[in-house]
Amino acid sequence: MDPLLEAGPFSFVCQGKILYQNVKIALFAGDFVHLKGPSGCGKTTLLRQIIGLERADGAVRKINGKIFRAKEISLFRGKCIYLAPEAPLLEGKISENLFFPYQFKVNRKKRPQEAAAKNLLATLGLPQNLDQDVKNFSTGERQRLALVRALLFNPQVILADEPFSGLDAQSFEKAFQALYEFSRLGTRAVICVSHQELPKKTRTWTLTEEGLKEES
Amino acid sequence: MSGFISLSPFDLALAAGFVFLAAILSFLLRLGVAKRLLIAATRTVIQLSLVGFVLKTVFGLDNPLFVLGLLFFMTLVAGREASARSRRRYAHMILDTTISMASVAFVIGAVVTQIIIDVKPWYHPQYVIPLLGMLLGNSLNGVSLALDTFLDYVVSRRSEIELFLAYGADRNEALQNALRAAVRRGLVPIINSMSVAGVVSLPGMMTGQILAGAPPLQAVAYQILVMFMLAGSYSLGATSVVFLAGKRLFGRELRLRREILS
Numbered sequence: 001m002d003p004l005l006e007a008g009p010f011s012f013v014c015q016g017k018i019l020y021q022n023v024k025i026a027l028f029a030g031d032f033v034h035l036k037g038p039s040g041c042g043k044t045t046l047l048r049q050i051i052g053l054e055r056a057d058g059a060v061r062k063i064n065g066k067i068f069r070a071k072e073i074s075l076f077r078g079k080c081i082y083l084a085p086e087a088p089l090l091e092g093k094i095s096e097n098l099f100f101p102y103q104f105k106v107n108r109k110k111r112p113q114e115a116a117a118k119n120l121l122a123t124l125g126l127p128q129n130l131d132q133d134v135k136n137f138s139t140g141e142r143q144r145l146a147l148v149r150a151l152l153f154n155p156q157v158i159l160a161d162e163p164f165s166g167l168d169a170q171s172f173e174k175a176f177q178a179l180y181e182f183s184r185l186g187t188r189a190v191i192c193v194s195h196q197e198l199p200k201k202t203r204t205w206t207l208t209e210e211g212l213k214e215e216s
Numbered sequence: 217m218s219g220f221i222s223l224s225p226f227d228l229a230l231a232a233g234f235v236f237l238a239a240i241l242s243f244l245l246r247l248g249v250a251k252r253l254l255i256a257a258t259r260t261v262i263q264l265s266l267v268g269f270v271l272k273t274v275f276g277l278d279n280p281l282f283v284l285g286l287l288f289f290m291t292l293v294a295g296r297e298a299s300a301r302s303r304r305r306y307a308h309m310i311l312d313t314t315i316s317m318a319s320v321a322f323v324i325g326a327v328v329t330q331i332i333i334d335v336k337p338w339y340h341p342q343y344v345i346p347l348l349g350m351l352l353g354n355s356l357n358g359v360s361l362a363l364d365t366f367l368d369y370v371v372s373r374r375s376e377i378e379l380f381l382a383y384g385a386d387r388n389e390a391l392q393n394a395l396r397a398a399v400r401r402g403l404v405p406i407i408n409s410m411s412v413a414g415v416v417s418l419p420g421m422m423t424g425q426i427l428a429g430a431p432p433l434q435a436v437a438y439q440i441l442v443m444f445m446l447a448g449s450y451s452l453g454a455t456s457v458v459f460l461a462g463k464r465l466f467g468r469e470l471r472l473r474r475e476i477l478s
Contacts, residue, residue: 053378053471073470078384088375101383153383 002065004029004189005080005157010049010056012042023211025050025191027157032183033191034198037207043193044085046207047159051082063156074106080157081150085165085193087142094121095130098149113152120148124174139166144175151182158182160192173199220429232257271345280339287325287348291318294352298457301360304367307476312460313359320355320453321348328445347445350421354406354446355453362402362454366461367477369394374472381470390470391462395455402454406447413443 008024019042027033037043048054050061052073061068061076068076078101090097099112118128124144137145143166150158160179164172180200183190191205192198204215235257242250274282295314299305325348329335335343370377373394380390388395413419414436421442425435467473 051382052469053381055471055473055475070469074381074384074386077382082382084375084378084382086375088379090376090379100380104380104383104385104389106384106386 001028003027003062004031004064004187005050006060006062006065007050008059010046010059012045012049014042018209020046020207020209020211023207025212027189027191029187029189030183030202031189031191032180032200032202033189034201034204035191035193035207036195036204039195041207043207044161047082047161047191047193050159051077051080053082074104078104078106079155080159081153081155083146083150083158083160083163085161085163087139087146087163087166089134089137089142089145091135092133093130094127094132094134094145097134097145098130098152101149101153107153110153117148117152120151120178121145123178124148125171140168140171143167144171147175147179151178156188158188158190160190162193162195164194164196172196176200220427271341274345275341278341280337283339283341283344286345287321290349290352291321294356298356298359298363302364302367304364304371305478306367306461306465308464309363309461312457312464313363315460316359316453316456317352317355319456320359320449321352324445324449324452325351328441332441347442350442351445351449355449357405358402358450359453359457361405362398363457363461365401366394366398366458369397370465370472371477377472387462387466387470391466395458395462398458399451399454402458403447403450406443406450410443410447413439419443 003026005025005027009022010025011021011023012019023046035043035046045054049056049059052059052061063076063079090100098117101107102110102112114130117130121128124147126141126144126148134142134145143163147160147163150160158179163179164175167175176199179190179192182188183202192201206213206215235253239250239253242248242253270286274286292314295317296310298313298317299310302309325344328347328351329340329344330338333343333347370391377390377394409419419439419442422435422439425438426432430438465473465477
């Protein structure tokens with residue numbers, strides 16, 4: 001069986017210091033990976049290299065065995081969504097924040113689902129009024145809204161970079177459950193960077209100087 | 217009543233009295249700018265005299281190669297100046313500003329001199345050089361303002377742009393807000409000067425033509441032409457420079473190449 005997502009090799013040298021070298025990712029359908037490592041070891045850079053927001057010379061990216069070339073990077077990004085740790089929002093309404101991806105050319109086949117959006121917002125304890133302005137959202141609310149956007153978009157892979165750091169115990173449970181369920185939908189997978197322990201996972205990776213170490 | 221009065225060196229020496237007046241005031245009020253004022257005045261005399269001699273020579277030679285050479289030189293200087301004014305820079309920025317200045321000079325300059333005014337011969341230096349000079353000098357403003365705004369936007373709102381990219385936006389989709397803000401900013405000066413033209417300020421070129429004895433309505437007609445030409449060059453210059461900058465900064469891999477930005 002081909003891995004769902006294959007990417008690499010990635011290396012990261014910061015101010016003369018090698019943080020990691022020759023890291024290759026192979027993610028299979030149904031994987032929910034907890035990616036660990038001390039702060040500053042390059043977890044964020046690794047996820048950004050996978051989707052090509054960070055320089056990664058010579059890296060190859062495949063989904064279901066299909067290679068995505070440099071000029072197809074937007075196509076690849078539409079299938080492998082990265083959630084940034086700062087959970088940036090656009091100025092404006094909840095609806096604009098959830099539905100902006102559908103105006104991009106590569107996503108023209110996808111349709112925004114209002115009903116599903118409201119369900120997800122409710123599940124994660126966010127206001128369901130799509131016209132509400134997001135300017136007074138707290139960090140936790142921003143993170144949950146960013147998660148709703150990704151789940152609603154329904155990509156093949158979600159790379160979540162500390163998606164729960166601003167959440168209290170109760171919202172953490174709901175948000176985690178929603179992300180975990182996504183990985184169970186079949187032909188889906190998640191990598192989740194988190195410093196806190198996760199209640200469930202199928203694999204655990206630790207990023208070190210020698211590369212990714214898989215815990216068994 | 218037309219015709220114009222020549223200025224002699226003696227007239228200019230009298231006018232220099234105004235500069236000395238300013239210098240004396242600065243000295244008395246201890247503004248500390250007397251020296252800089254005198255140096256600036258001296259530079260004005262030297263630079264303008266040099267330009268006068270260059271123009272006199274080029275006019276006298278009446279050779280298209282010299283006219284083109286001078287225009288080429290002016291374009292390079294304008295491109296360099298547009299990039300020097302920016303607060304942020306990236307690798308090969310000067311190339312982008314020079315290319316956009318050159319496209320402005322070529323497209324707008326060609327239409328104005330060859331189609332609208334239809335000068336004969338096509339390189340008639342008396343028309344071509346001052347018009348292109350105004351074109352370059354002004355669109356230089358638009359280019360550097362737009363570029364500055366664009367770079368500021370890209371740096372300060374990087375997370376928004378990367379959010380768009382992460383959901384599969386192509387370059388123009390990810391940068392549309394930045395491009396719009398930058399071009400709009402680049403157009404502000406020309407919109408302002410078109411709005412107040414003739415009311416708050418009498419444009420310099422029109423004043424010059426009237427002093428030189430041109431009929432006022434003809435001077436007005438030329439001024440309108442110049443304003444419209446500048447509007448075109450501001451927008452062409454601002455648009456082309458931010459597109460070039462976006463292309464260079466985000467490349468084919470569609471990521472902000474921070475390694476070339478400083």
